[in-house]
Amino acid sequence: xxxxxxxxxxxxxxxxxxxxxxxxxxxxxxxxxxxxxxxxxxxxxxxxxxxxxxxxxxxxxxxxxxxxxxxxxxxxxxxxxxxxxxxxxxxxxxxxxxxxxxxxxxxxxxxxxxxxxxxxxxxxxxxxxxxxxxxxxxxxxxxxxxxxxxxxxxxxxxxxxxxxxxxxxxxxxxxxxxxxxxxx
Amino acid sequence: xxxxxxxxxxxxxxxxxxxxxxxxxxxxxxxxxxxxxxxxxxxxxxxxxxxxxxxxxxxxxxxxxxxxxxxxxxxxxxxxxxxxxxxxxxxxxxxxxxxxxxxxxxxxxxxxxxxxxxxxxxxxxxxxxxxxxxxxxxxxxxxxxxxxxxxxxxxxxxxxxxxxxxxxxxxxxxxxxxxxxxxx
DNA sequence: CGTCATTGTGCAACTTGTTGCACAATGACG
DNA sequence: CGTCATTGTGCAACAAGTTGCACAATGACG
Numbered sequence: 001x002x003x004x005x006x007x008x009x010x011x012x013x014x015x016x017x018x019x020x021x022x023x024x025x026x027x028x029x030x031x032x033x034x035x036x037x038x039x040x041x042x043x044x045x046x047x048x049x050x051x052x053x054x055x056x057x058x059x060x061x062x063x064x065x066x067x068x069x070x071x072x073x074x075x076x077x078x079x080x081x082x083x084x085x086x087x088x089x090x091x092x093x094x095x096x097x098x099x100x101x102x103x104x105x106x107x108x109x110x111x112x113x114x115x116x117x118x119x120x121x122x123x124x125x126x127x128x129x130x131x132x133x134x135x136x137x138x139x140x141x142x143x144x145x146x147x148x149x150x151x152x153x154x155x156x157x158x159x160x161x162x163x164x165x166x167x168x169x170x171x172x173x174x175x176x177x178x179x180x181x182x183x184x
Numbered sequence: 185x186x187x188x189x190x191x192x193x194x195x196x197x198x199x200x201x202x203x204x205x206x207x208x209x210x211x212x213x214x215x216x217x218x219x220x221x222x223x224x225x226x227x228x229x230x231x232x233x234x235x236x237x238x239x240x241x242x243x244x245x246x247x248x249x250x251x252x253x254x255x256x257x258x259x260x261x262x263x264x265x266x267x268x269x270x271x272x273x274x275x276x277x278x279x280x281x282x283x284x285x286x287x288x289x290x291x292x293x294x295x296x297x298x299x300x301x302x303x304x305x306x307x308x309x310x311x312x313x314x315x316x317x318x319x320x321x322x323x324x325x326x327x328x329x330x331x332x333x334x335x336x337x338x339x340x341x342x343x344x345x346x347x348x349x350x351x352x353x354x355x356x357x358x359x360x361x362x363x364x365x366x367x368x
Numbered sequence: 369c370g371t372c373a374t375t376g377t378g379c380a381a382c383t384t385g386t387t388g389c390a391c392a393a394t395g396a397c398g
Numbered sequence: 399c400g401t402c403a404t405t406g407t408g409c410a411a412c413a414a415g416t417t418g419c420a421c422a423a424t425g426a427c428g
Contacts (some may be wrong), residue, residue, distance in 0.1 A: 001233050001279075001413090001414085002277075002282055003414080003415090005282065005286060006282055007255075008286070009282070009285055009286040009289055012290070013289060013328055015374075016376090016380090018374055018376070019375070019377080020374050022376095029282075029285070030275065031274075031275070031276065032276045032277065032278050032281040032282060032285070033276075033277055033281075033282050034274075034275035034276075034277060035415085036415080036416070036417090037314075037377085037378090038377095038378075038379085038416080038417085038418095039375090039414085039415065039416080040231055041376095041377060041379095042378080042379090045378090050358050054414095062245075062359050066281075066375090066376065066377085066423095067272055067377080076290060077291075079286055079290050080290045080291070081291060082283075082286070082293075083283050083286050083291075083292050083383090084292070084294060085283075086298055086301065087280070087283075088277075088278050088305065089280065089305060089306065089347070090213065090218075091214065091215070091216075091218035092216045092217075092218075092340065092343060093186075093216065093217055093218060094216050094339075095185075095186050095271050095274075096219045096271070096273065097216040097217075097336050097339050097340075098186055098189065098190055098193070098213075098216060099189075099266075099267050099269075099271075100264070100332055100335060100336050100339075101190070101216075101332070101333060102189060102193040102263055102267050103267050103332055104328075104329040104330075104332035104333050105193055105196045105197060105263075105329070106196070106207070106263050106264045106267060107264070107267075108261060108267050108268070108352075110268060111267075113221055115287045117270065117271055118327075121238060121272065121273060121300050121358070122273065123359065142196070144288075144289040145289070146287035146288075147357055147358075148285070148287055148358070149358055150283060151284060151285050151353075151354045151358075152281050152285050152288075153355070154350065154354075155281050155284075155354075156281075157351050158278060158346055158349065158350045159346060159350075160377065161346075162342055162345075162346040163273070165342065166338065166339050166342045166343075169338070170335045170338075170339075173331055173334075173335055174331075174332070174335075185383090185384085186401090187384080188387090197410085201406080202406075202407065203405070203406050203407080206395085206406095207428090219385085220386070220387090221383095221406090221408090222386080222387085222388095222407095222408075222409085223386080224407095225397080225407060225408055226408085226409090249391095250406065250407085251406095251407080302410090344397065344425090
């Protein structure tokens, strides 16, 4: 239920074509709501159908032809309505934690390697976020919009820090005994 | 790709019927891989079909009749193989962060209420985890299995702490100025 | 001019997860 | 005995997300 709203948000920030959106979903927006270009095109079609966005007049309706979209008032209204909704945090669903729990039962010879790999990936992601923070949120800028966006980015940063901390502690804990199969 | 492995893990820990599994998914396992009973029954069918689990002989094959499943060697092997897989951490996909980003564009009169609500929910979840920790992981018990399971639970605890921390800071940041629409 | 890589748009099939409901056994209660 | 709540199993339809591929325009290069 969130992809259309992610797209509306992105388009309000700046009207874009499908491919531009895709690229922006690989950066900023995609950091907390990722998506593929196929999904995005499909959703753009639906949103246009629903009268929430429209292709800018200059754009041709031919295939393989760049088409820029902008948000219509109905789209902005729909987004506002969605923002006002309450929605419970969803349960965690993390394959790595599950894998670890399974490892407790069937054993996991190379689990530490995988943990180290994840640790490295999270460190990279954190570094990327910190770069963005430094570039986009210098101390002077302090409008309400910037503030909210900065908080969102801070969420990403804190989350990476959580993973880094946990993975580090997990590695400490595992390596004390090695991680050979407890049975079987 | 993970639900069948979550089920195999749960069944290895203890053979169960569909409903028992469902209940266990509402507690322990479900804390990091949630699922509904419908999905579980469907998956149990597939796993049985695939020869990875079987219904205990005592159980009747009738509808509305309790049926206990246990894991077969093929199932254990499949789980071991899955545990050894590498899998990149998936991108964050969080409606609340998205909502906040959207709020930066269209404004969000009641966002702080929602944040406070989430804060409360995360506090409750944390309290629940801490209870489990105290009950199931006293300092004495220290087998390799317990250690891994404890680390998993610690993951949950740390994650809730991350949310509590972030939400607290977010509320501080927002309330300085109120959160009325920046434009529109 | 041909063809080739790149950019951009999009369909179709599939997998996974959710929602809503139906059906079966069992025991409690009048 | 009837019926009613509870426990337990399960199908069907749908929604969301993923994968794989096809097609169109454009410009570079020979």
